[in-house]
Each structure stands twice: as structure tokens, then as C-alpha cells.
Amino acid sequence: MKKISVIVPCYNVAVYLDRCMEHLLGQTIGTGEMEIILVDDASTDNGATRQKISGYEQKFPDTVTAIFLEQNLRQGGARNVGMSYAGGEYLMFCDADDWLAYRAMEILYGTAKEYDADVVEYRYKTVTDTGESGKTIEQGSGSYYRELDREDMKRKLLMGSTDDFSLGCMRKLYRTALIREHSIRFAQNLICEEPSFTLPVRLYEKKHVFVDAALYYYLLRPDSTMHSNWDLRKWDNIKVWMLLMEDLDRRGFLTVYPEELACMMYDWGFSLSVRMMLQKGYVLTLEELQMLKKVLFGCFPQILENPYVAARAGNWDSAIQYVLRTELTEGIVEQANAELAEALQAGSAK
Numbered sequence: 001m002k003k004i005s006v007i008v009p010c011y012n013v014a015v016y017l018d019r020c021m022e023h024l025l026g027q028t029i030g031t032g033e034m035e036i037i038l039v040d041d042a043s044t045d046n047g048a049t050r051q052k053i054s055g056y057e058q059k060f061p062d063t064v065t066a067i068f069l070e071q072n073l074r075q076g077g078a079r080n081v082g083m084s085y086a087g088g089e090y091l092m093f094c095d096a097d098d099w100l101a102y103r104a105m106e107i108l109y110g111t112a113k114e115y116d117a118d119v120v121e122y123r124y125k126t127v128t129d130t131g132e133s134g135k136t137i138e139q140g141s142g143s144y145y146r147e148l149d150r151e152d153m154k155r156k157l158l159m160g161s162t163d164d165f166s167l168g169c170m171r172k173l174y175r176t177a178l179i180r181e182h183s184i185r186f187a188q189n190l191i192c193e194e195p196s197f198t199l200p201v202r203l204y205e206k207k208h209v210f211v212d213a214a215l216y217y218y219l220l221r222p223d224s225t226m227h228s229n230w231d232l233r234k235w236d237n238i239k240v241w242m243l244l245m246e247d248l249d250r251r252g253f254l255t256v257y258p259e260e261l262a263c264m265m266y267d268w269g270f271s272l273s274v275r276m277m278l279q280k281g282y283v284l285t286l287e288e289l290q291m292l293k294k295v296l297f298g299c300f301p302q303i304l305e306n307p308y309v310a311a312r313a314g315n316w317d318s319a320i321q322y323v324l325r326t327e328l329t330e331g332i333v334e335q336a337n338a339e340l341a342e343a344l345q346a347g348s349a350k
Helices: 014-025 048-059 074-085 104-115 151-159 176-181 195-204 236-250 258-279 286-299 315-325 330-345
Strands: 004-010 034-040 064-068 090-093 119-127 144-147 172-175 207-219
Touching (some): 064 074, 074 195, 104 172, 151 195, 176 195, 236 258, 258 286
């Protein structure tokens, strides 16, 4: 068994893939200890991405597995397919336009084995160019190990800072057996899909390690998923959280952590959807706000009585809760848009 499987969704990334692969194939853990699963998500660049992927599989047949999808499933779906091929003891994800520090896998696997961890989390560094070599690692002094085998610990974790336990999937190493045992998958055909995977993982994991080191380089580029085709994807976030709440209900977690998960739906489903719209320059309509309210109250009818939500302070949450308490009209929606935009600009939004 290989030590680590790394899954790389690929969509029209021919110009970026070489750098990503250079850093994966150059991992100090050694190519014999890892497998790289490249998933071409039905790229439309006249075969350029497919040709790159095929070339790597031909050159490194014992390390690289190439998968070619006939239909675009977006990153969540591509990761799901990649996970079905993963044979490593642990698995991780890397976007094709990003890259890892050369010692990342060695550090992460060593840490996982030392603590018998289900998840090893680490930091990332946002970059706007390709000048970061990955040879020098920025390290801090905030590393820690936590056992998460009690419900009170899980509650604190759910309501704690995302600086330590993020909802993103990229900067984590996962025990493959945990994912398989609980059939954890991403929402498909949607952006903002990562919490659909990471939140169930968070609720199942028992041993979590945070490594205070920047081992992942995230390339910020204007044509990435979160910066393009927003008109077609503006409601994906709320859809992801609807599907996630349905999944957590089936798994029995809504019974165990009802108030915490309701608050997360308020924060990350409803509130974040509104915030992203305003950040993109949209003015929400009466119909759109009514739809968002219907989704939230449909999942959690008593959300305004939730103690975590009631404790929220600041201009942003005041405006959000006014929207939730009030029977909306065109005039009220106009006022709400103005107050929310003002709160967002002032930095009051979470």
C-alpha cells in the first residue's frame, strides 16, 4: 500500500499542470510511497490538458493514474471519482494550478503516523505569481494535537474559529479508511462544495493534528472557479448547504448537534450566500431574499431562537436578522440591501 494518494482535478489546466506535477513528483517522501491521481474533468481546451495528463501517466506509470471523464462534474465530482481509485493509507487533494512544498507529504505522513491521526491539517500561502519555490517552509509555533472523542469537544469545534479547523478541503491529509467507512463524498456539479465533504469528516474524526507550517501554495488567478461564471453559480452555496443538512440528518448528526449545525447553516448557508452576492456587486431582489429565507426556515424553523445566532452582534448580523424577522416588501429589501452593503464595506461581516 502506498502511503499517500493525492487527487488532482484537472479542467483546462495545461499551462499550470507542469509546475504542480514538478512539486508532486519531487516530494521528499519519494514517488514509490505515493500515487498521483489526475482526473481530467472533461476539459475543453482541444485536448491540451488530456495530452499533458497522458504524458505523465506514460512517463511515470507506477506513480501516476490518469482518469478521463466524459462529462464535467466540477471539482467535487472529479474528486469523488479520484477517491474511488485511491489506494493510499492517507489521501489529500491538490488543485492543478497550485503546488505543495517539497517536504509536505513527508511532514504530513510522519505526523499522521506519530499521532495515529484521522486528519492532519496545515496552513497554506496565497500567491499571485509562480515565484515561490516550495523549498523554504514558513513555520509557526501553533501546532497541536486534539482528541475529539466527546460530544462537548465536537460542539466547541463546530462553533470555534475556522482558522484552526477550516471548512476547506485542500490543506488536510485524511485517513482513507475513515472516508471509505462512512462513504463521505463531495456535492457534485456545484461550486462552494468543500463543506459537503469536510463537515462530515469533522464530525466523524477522533484524532486531529494541526501543523503550523505553510505546506500548500494557492495561486490566486482571475479565471479560477470562484472568480468566473458567477451568474450561473450564484446559488450553488445555498444548494450545497441544503444537501449537506440533508446528509447530516441521514447520518443522525442533526439530532446530536441541532443548535450548532443550525447556526452553521445560518452563518455559512444563508449569511454567506447573501455576502457573496453583495461582494460580486449584485443587489438582491425581493424574490431572491424570500427564497433564501424559505430555505433556512425550511431546515430550521426556530433559527431566530438559536442561542448562538441570538448572541451574534455587529451591524452585519443585525441586518441579516432583521431580514429574517421581517415580512419582506420591496421597500424593506431596498433598505436591507443598503444596510448589508454598508456593513460589508465596514468590515463587520464575518
